[in-house]
Amino acid sequence: MSSPITESAGSSGAGGDGTTTTADDYGAHYYRHHLGPPYEPGHPHWTAFFDAVAERIVTTFRPATVLDAGCAKGILVGSLVGLGVDASGVDVSDYAIADGDPRAAGRLRVGSLVEPIEGRFDLITCIEVIEHMAQADAELALDNICAATDVLLLSTTPFDLNDTTHVNVRMPAHWASMLADRGFYRRFDLDLSWLTPWAAAYQRQPLSVREIVHGYEDRMPWLQIEVNEKRAHALGLSHELGEQEQQAEQLRHELLRQRDLVLGLQAEAARAQWEAEDATDRLEQAEQLLTRSRARARELENRLRTLSSSRALRVGQAVLRPAVTLRRKLR
Structure with missing residues (x-):
């Protein structure tokens, strides 16, 4: 994966082209060879990185409860818990959950995002996950995520096609359109480039077409300038x-x-x-x-x-x- 953050996800079904990944794709070999430095709880690189991400999440969103959807070994969950957030995580990989961050003990569970998510959360993070899922499964995952929160932090690489587990790489506009269908619109007032260049926050908002157009047009001229x-x-x-x-x-x-x-x-x-x-x-x-x-x-x-x-x-x-x-x- 090209992103500095790589959390695993999986799916229980196939996409329209029959391409998908399963929990077996995210075992020891994946975490040893696909993610740069050894992806282990306590590793200085990942601990420092996710501690910094957790601090920015708390500063930006002020959430009391967070679900990390596709949490891998739960390092971000552990960092959020360390800041006093009631955080939890779900991931399709039995291996990842079994080797989870001790700081997140009792807060991680094995599960697929194509299944309904129990409870509601102030914020759900889904970081470098849905590009691993077939399109049909990604749509189900977004349905379930949107049903469990009003605010979504989404980051999914639009570029990295070299990773064999990236079966559904799309440009941000694709995901923004899918979320708009579910009543979630991008927060243009938030810059999440501290996470990845393509990261964005989406929030459930009962906006009129006029308000949506105003939001885009209010932002676009300044970006062009x-x-x-x-x-x-x-x-x-x-x-x-x-x-x-x-x-x-x-x-x-x-x-x-x-x-x-x-x-x-x-x-x-x-x-x-x-x-x-x-x-x-x-x-x-x-x-x-x-x-x-x-x-x-x-x-x-x-x-x-x-x-x-x-x-x-x-x-x-x-x-x-x-x-x-x-x-x-x-x-």
Whole structure:
């Protein structure tokens, strides 16, 4: 089911096309795999959700007595009881009732909505139920519900066709027309979108055609104005988004250009660093060669001083001096 709320229902007969569901369709497998988070009393998700729904129901309708028609495991009933409401529930699934919310102990019973409902209630809730019933059974269910209350909170998905138990998915106008045949008309002063986008309250009202038309026409122009304004706002946002996308594209190109520039600078810096390191290495080699050359020069100077001061050099010079003098004279 597409709705965030999924209460089971069933039927004892077939619709015009022979398609229907039975209590056997709403056993452990259904509650384990069809409803999102495990549909169990005490589960944080469902407890928080139905507690919030119960608070809105009490605030909106101020009911003393409530029947949840198609109550599943009675989590909403338990939440309403916790707020001081005399609430009860009925569901076709033996499994669901047996595993009911402890807060609703003694207030849940197994039963089909095609059977008459005992007692009367300030409010009956029927949340994501009648789309599970064949059309003929849905009509009987509405007959029985309308006989037991003057106010009905109805929510039935108009969209979710993927759930195999949704055998009678209809648009809200279909159900509104059926309820009008039974003297129930929509309360346009109540917005129940906190439950589902398609939820509505229907109340038994002895309205004339003039009053019915006035109710619809009093509401419709404002809804149309709201739709038009929101559409205009959405178009404006779409244009702004288009401009922002163009700006984002320009910024993306500039970012790519700057990235390429940075990569080029990084490459130049790497090359300059390599050249500097190479020059440093060559300078160190030159300094080492210079150091060795200076050491060699000092070594030669020392050897020369040693040789100059030696006795052998002085004797040699004395012996060679006459020969040198004679050679000069002969020139």
